[in-house]
Amino acid sequence: VGKPLLDLVVPEGVPLVAELLKGMAPGSRLDPIPIKLIGVKGPTVPLSLMGYHLPDLPGNHFFAIRLGSPANSVETLNDESRDPESGLLEKEAFAEFATQQIREAGERGETLKLTMVHTGDLDDLRARMDAEHAENAIRSMGACLQANAAGGQAAGQLDDGAYGFLHKPGLNVDKITDRVEEIFKAADPTGEGISVNTGTVDAGANDMTEADSVRVLLYTVNQFCESGGENFTMASLADNLKSMTRETTEKLAKFKVIAEQSRFDVAFQPIVALDTREIHHFEALARFGKRLDRSPYDLITFAENTGVISDFDLAMARRVLEWLVTENAKGANHVVAVNVSGQSIANTGFVAALHDLLQKFDAIRSQLMFEITESARIDDLDAANRFIQGLRAAGHEVCLDDFGAGAAALRYLHALEVDVVKIDGQYVRNAMEKQRNQAFLKAVAGLCHDLGIATIAEMIEDEPCATMLSGCGVRFGQGYMFGRPSFDVAEFQSLKTPPQTPPVKKLATLPKVQETGEVIMPDEMKTRKPTGSRRPKTPQNRW
Template sequence: MARGQNSEASWDGQARALRADRDRYAALAFCASDMLLELTPNLTVAFAAGATMALTGSAPEDLQGLSFIDLVAPRDRPLVREIMKHAAAGHRLESVIIHLDGPDGDTPPLTLLGCHLPDMGGHYYLALRVGPGGLLFGMEEEPAARRENSLTGALSFAETTGECLLAGREAGKEYALTLLRLENLLELRARLDDRAKHELMSTVSRCFRAEAVDDHMAGQFADESYGLVHARGKNVDGLCAHLQEFTRKLDPENAGVTVRSATLEMDVADMSESDSVKALAYTINRFCTEDAEGFAVDNLSAALTAMMGDTVDRMTEFKTVVTKSNFELAFQPVVDLATRSPHHYEVLARFSAFGDRITPYGAITFAEQTGMVCDFDLAMCAKVIDWLTETRRNGRDYMVAVNISGSSIGSPAFVRALQRLLAKHEELRDKILFEITESAKIVDLEAVNRSVQSLRQAGHKVCLDDFGAGAAAFQYLRALDVDVVKIDGAYVRDALSTGKGRAFLKAMAGLCNDLGIATVAEMVEEEECIGFLRECGVDFGQGYLFGRPSADITTFDETGGENDPNEEFPPTAKKASGRR
């Protein structure tokens, strides 16, 4: 018995020593981190410590057993999946910038570091700290290439750069962003052998990192376009001259590259931090995609600064329009092809405040590109709810479809805000259908489907817009359980003119019918379309044949006007069994 007691005491002592060592190592890790995670081989959380409540909304013990991928913001999940694969292959995770899906939306940028230890049961050990102090980039396919050239494979360069500039400003450090174009870089690479290519890209990487505010605030965001964050007032002419001279000597044709630079100093004191980042990201992307041949070399900085100023002005104007709900509603009927009566109405936005300067499509596209579409979509939903409430008060009853961007439905913060808004109007649940537009913006289909199902379970029908447009359309249909599919007008036009197009349209309608999903054909503009679409199995139609968008919904009263409050929607859903 005494021997057993001694044995137990020995084990207890060892256990306490191990716990003390673990706590000591955790304390040391917290010197450089805000949150620590241990993951199992299948990426579920085995241990968590640190600021989990602030970053995830959950206590450390509540995270155990959850998928780490689900804790990551949807926009960063593809990146995290790839870098975890990279870690499993034996490579360290060195300062990758990610965001978590926090309690109030995406967290501020977090620097992720970690490793995979096969000897520890194949577990992953991760540390996260608040702040964009690490690489802007994901992992290279070839480890050797990544070590020599950490600039390639840039992810979210513009956004992360904006966050860095603003973080520096808050810390009292004045930073600036310089964009550089290495013109003819692709042609130069094509003339070099593998050794010379490696030397070229390694030297470019080292030069940019050496000039940046720290080793990692430099990145490549297009084939010949680079950027770096540096101290305000720093002259990059020497860097440009060095690269031109180096590439000329490396080039067998003695031509090299021409380096053009443009420097932007942030001056957006009247904008919020979030809007400043969005403005910078939009400006950089616009600058890099628009043709700059008309700009003289000494004019590039002025052009970039002018673009930034224009972006800030346009964002401020759009935000004012959204905040004041200073836009109008227009309605277009979606008609039951069997009865020729309106079944419901798509609600469209019109912007008289912009005059002729920008079309409705241009305004929504700008909102998408500047990250303001979530605010607009929520404002649109609120305005439609107010309109429906007033209309019902006047004795008229309509069903309407409201557009929601793929970016919005992919945002947990937006979905939560939308659900809070809808919860105040239970009586309108079956009167509001949501159309998911810009589905190409969806990053995490699984997460979006959960949001879609929450809307359906609350009593709303959900439609997938522009089906057939883009290579991934059937992937979306497979991943998203919806009630209605709106077939892209291009397929309707093609079906009217070619046998192959007709076969595709019938196949799409037949698939949706088998799944219990109603179908709407866009761009119905001619009378002969109706019989043709019905033969193909399409349920509803929308287009100029039934009416152009109108601010006065009573315009369509002659063709049926109000919806039948007893009509079931969608009718196709009764044909299928087992559909969720």
């Protein structure tokens, strides 16, 4: 009794409560926010604070506290979901929580606004202050955004100097901008501060699923962070946000239709043995024509960044399997590799759907290979390896794409048991430029050989490059020297074709996929003894 409210709040919560008090005009109401108070034995459990600024007694407030966080709280998120410096939600957590808030507001018949904040060079500002003052300034700025955000929480740190918060339409954003500038100016010993620009867009709910809404918001946030610059103005930032959101929404909808209805073409590029120049197999590459005004690379990157690549990976596998059936009926015996994103591997729904699809084409399993792309997106290497072993046990060979010479590549090679690795084209170019780089390439090829793993090199454009790679121990190659991607594999008849080989041996009992997407390996593979190689040596082995 008799203590100021701020003296009762845990230190990390003081900036937020202080900003809330500062922003409450007479007659205004404070929606429930989560706080913790200083208890006898330490911080209390999460509490809900709500209040009212008495209109007849300016400067006096009525507050009520109850046990438990507000129903729409993100208090349950761990500390990793918040930026340690600003106290705001990290980018992914912000996108998810903001989308939830937008949906709930729409169900109540309410609308919300999304404001992005771009500050000047924070590093210069930090250099002018000691660590404590810099930390307090950033924390106060975060508290200001959080205090004015929907539910006192829907504010996020998107990048260094880039922030966003969700709020009610009536909020005076100019006032918030001035307040943030005031915080930095007061903390700066020179009194200069830094510039602050904001842009606001409508954040109304749409016809997309909540998952797609999160994807659009997160992708827009990423685009906003990448496009930030010194020439931003409030008007241009707002216009950029509107166009980014609209374009992302439209592009996502179009891409989902392309994946669902297989509205793409498949081109094939040969992979050849560098010693005999025989075609070993083809890589299937997507071509979109004029369906979307982007290159195939840009579209696939967009799909990976928005989390819809799994739908496309499945559609591509289906198209290639159907093509193989047609070609087999003509007497052909092609082997084709399709790409699977590292992001798809983590999607249990995709894993289950893929195994269901492959089961329908059981007779031609050995003609379909898989290339694991975007391995940097793989967080759980053990789970990824279980996925890979499930494919191999069922008769599919697996390649690790975009392989490099760094420590990360060796970590993947140690954790992921594959049949072949494809060396990234950048390393091939580097090896052509410097003799020293060839030593790294030779070391990678030698390590793979000792592990029983074949090697493919990308971007081979001339004979000197092919000769250099052969000298380094790389056995297979891909590039314009052997053929550009084509819709008709007959164009590659000038290249030799290998004699037809028996299919890769499958296990008698195929892996089972649970509803969770986990691949359960058959007993015969669990008990298989090592042969001294990561890949079993059999007469049927094509490598």
